Amino acid sequence: KAGVTQTPRYLIKTRGQQVTLSCSPISGHRSVSWYQQTPGQGLQFLFEYFSETQRNKGNFPGRFSGRQFSNSRSEMNVSTLELGDSALYLCASMRGDTQETQYFGPGTRLLVL
């Protein structure tokens, strides 16, 4: 099976812009989670979607949003970018019917100037 894919891999934006990141889960997986990784805060959970519904949400401002499509692909959007949003954004997928292994994609590295 193909693994989790994320696009784009690298992105440079300026403050105030918005950005959309995409994640395609492993075939058959219905859950997609998003995480932010920074040197200072480490890996932090953003949100999780299962069958197009947000099932869990982390402690991030409303500028961070996401959605999931009927084919389980997911997008996350960050509006009004701030310098502190520079990070590696990782998406993970799992089957979703039980709590189990999450498989991660290669990540999107976002740099906000």
Add this chain to the structure above:
Amino acid sequence: SQQGEEDPQALSIQEGENATMNCSYKTSINNLQWYRQNSGRGLVHLILIRSNEREKHSGRLRVTLDTSKKSSSLLITASRAADTASYFCATDGNSGYALNFGKGTSLLVTP
């Protein structure tokens, strides 16, 4: 929030030696997972241990879990230079589907 805490933060060993990393967490869990990350890339899943398991093996990896102490350890036997990476433990905590990660242990294996 960071629930897991790995110890040590950094570890440097020579090829052939064993590497042991520890993880402590705060709340009850359903399972605990260990991941490896090379140079800021994606996370590679290593092993999952459920709360009712005490020990699990996978190749050169051995994971233990002590739920009474809320701690886990990852042992890599006969380390190789290719094992150089950051290692993270992740717990599912009370939310079930959101993983809580520690800050990781940076392992350097020198030839």
